[in-house]
Amino acid sequence: MKKLLLGALLAWPLAVLAQQSPLHYKLMGDAQLMPNDCIQLTPDVEYAEGIAYYQTRLDLSRFFQVDFEIYLGNKDEGADGITFVLHDDPRAFDAFGTWGECMGYGRWSKWARGGTFIAPSVAVEFDTYTNYRQNDPEFDHVAYLEDGTNYHDEFWHNKDGAYNLEDDQLHNFSFRWEPRSKRVSVMLDGQLVHTAVRDLVSDVFGGHTQVIWGFTASTGRAHNLQYFCLKQIAEKMPETDSRSGKTE
Numbered sequence: 001m002k003k004l005l006l007g008a009l010l011a012w013p014l015a016v017l018a019q020q021s022p023l024h025y026k027l028m029g030d031a032q033l034m035p036n037d038c039i040q041l042t043p044d045v046e047y048a049e050g051i052a053y054y055q056t057r058l059d060l061s062r063f064f065q066v067d068f069e070i071y072l073g074n075k076d077e078g079a080d081g082i083t084f085v086l087h088d089d090p091r092a093f094d095a096f097g098t099w100g101e102c103m104g105y106g107r108w109s110k111w112a113r114g115g116t117f118i119a120p121s122v123a124v125e126f127d128t129y130t131n132y133r134q135n136d137p138e139f140d141h142v143a144y145l146e147d148g149t150n151y152h153d154e155f156w157h158n159k160d161g162a163y164n165l166e167d168d169q170l171h172n173f174s175f176r177w178e179p180r181s182k183r184v185s186v187m188l189d190g191q192l193v194h195t196a197v198r199d200l201v202s203d204v205f206g207g208h209t210q211v212i213w214g215f216t217a218s219t220g221r222a223h224n225l226q227y228f229c230l231k232q233i234a235e236k237m238p239e240t241d242s243r244s245g246k247t248e
């Protein structure tokens with residue numbers, strides 16, 4: 001048993017920085033703490049919007065991986081989805097985007113100058129409603145977004161034309177940043193759903209390394225209960241510790 005545990009730790013050399021601590025979030029709109037210590041983003045009603053930001057910023061000069069469970073609802077015809085966001089918007093912990101298909105993150109059109117959106121930023125959307133204006137396919141999907149634009153050229157749907165995230169289940173989601181290689185990786189239910197090399201610090205955040213992070217979500221005429229649960233925030237263990245097999 002001890003051997004197995006050590007093997008697992010060496011294969012996954014992460015040191016936990018924080019665990020589920022729901023009181024550390026700034027909540028806006030319809031976001032609220034749930035009895036199970038998860039954070040509700042929207043209740044199952046029309047035209048809701050909720051945002052939750054962790055009150056300590058993440059440092060992009062360091063490796064990190066954040067792990068969550070997300071819940072997108074129990075109605076396949078529901079809406080609209082959740083985004084995980086990293087941002088340095090001048091409004092800081094008060095930043096929010098447009099409702100409905102913009103999921104509290106973006107704006108109606110990538111060409112629109114008006115409206116509220118979160119920028120500079122990167123985000124991952126878990127989109128449960130087809131909106132042609134945002135180039136959405138006819139099924140639920142995951143996509144990488146930047147600077148408050150929901151429009152996306154690419155998406156992931158497990159090559160499943162009936163892919164559905166509103167299945168009344170919790171889904172495991174991880175976001176990893178590797179500053180040395182400048183690689184962003186997104187995992188969903190054990191599958192790599194997005195990976196790319198992108199210099200977030202210089203190409204997105206204008207040289208800033210301290211970013212606010214959290215979740216946004218909204219509904220429109222269609223709706224679902226949507227929430228997330230933080231599992232952990234982890235940093236990579238120092239190489240020497242990893243080699244010697246120490247765990248902290």
Ligand SMILES: [Ca+2]
Binds near residue numbers: 077140163165
């Ligand atoms: Ca669906």
Ligand SMILES: [Ca+2]
Binds near residue numbers: 101131
């Ligand atoms: Ca959509």
